[in-house]
Amino acid sequence: MSIRAIETSYAGHRFRSRLEARWAVFFDKIGIRWEYEPQGYAVGPDGGRKPYLPDFWLPKEKLWVEVKGSEEQLDVELLFHAVIPHYGLPNPAGPQLINEHQVRLLILGPIGRADSLVHSTTGEHAGYSQPAHTVLTFRKGDVFQGMACFFAGGIDITPEGGLVGNDGPYIDWEGRGTRWGNWVGGGGLISEDRDEAAHAAYRAARSARFEHGQTP
Template structure:
């Protein structure tokens, strides 16, 4: 039986689903500046319409939120991250983070699937319309709150000044964890994986707990 999405008002936005609003509470708690459905695109060779759910303007990331993997249109997402006919600027690599139900951290950092594509013929600006591109690449990414860095043994003084300013200003950052094979990985792409090798920091754990337990009484605010 299909579950009907519940429109939810939070932080000045009317979200199409309660899950989107819950993720917005996580982003707010981590200090990530976000935009909700800021722009639609025509993607791929067939110029199919696509409207990403969130955009992180300061990190350059686009976000797709779905409650279940079977609701993902993987061919559309592959078109969305096409280097020249996708949602990113021409000449750059675009990544799309896939977020599903907010997981219980259980003491480990949640890893979320992402999808990206890159040019397969040298520098992208040298490619023409006949250039071939590889299939989508899937990886895992995680969030990290700035006040959790010390617990992970990260020394801010060893980070490049430009990156260090990003940490201080935005508080959280999606870190590329690994790249999987070029085929769609097995399992549920909306289900986060927990990596015990990366212990969850107190701020990140609190942000996920806030998102899971947020209440939106009378369609107004998260309690």
């Protein structure tokens, strides 16, 4: 039996799911400007193009965002095709390039936990842990899975990661769950005190309540 998503209103938008609304709360709290479902596109090779409506566009980061409650809900082939520039999603503001990688698509799952760390010996504050998220990039005909972490007002992206296919198109799906998918809650990044805003944003998004109006 499938679980039906709950449509949720927030910031003047009607979100298809409460999870999407929570990520909008997160973006607002951390200071990232967002647009919700601005436009749909047909993606994929000629003869096999499919409609795709990305969940968010982040103008400053030049990054599309897909939100899914679980990895099993990901349409891997569709997202893979969306990442390939010559038949995927456009770059409305021009490509974001990091180490020759075009950073194309950020995949977000359930809102992860972000915790304060305590030194095991001294008991003193030792920084923070936060989730790492999947980002898909394109470089010289190949698609890679990298890592993205949030900080105050932006995203720290490491584009180098596992090779998941090429523009043949060939998709390596055998690594699903390790090299491909939602890394939310997996691993974890020890960040500095200056990144406390990210942890406050995770807490706000996790605890947001929408039942009594648009203000969480």
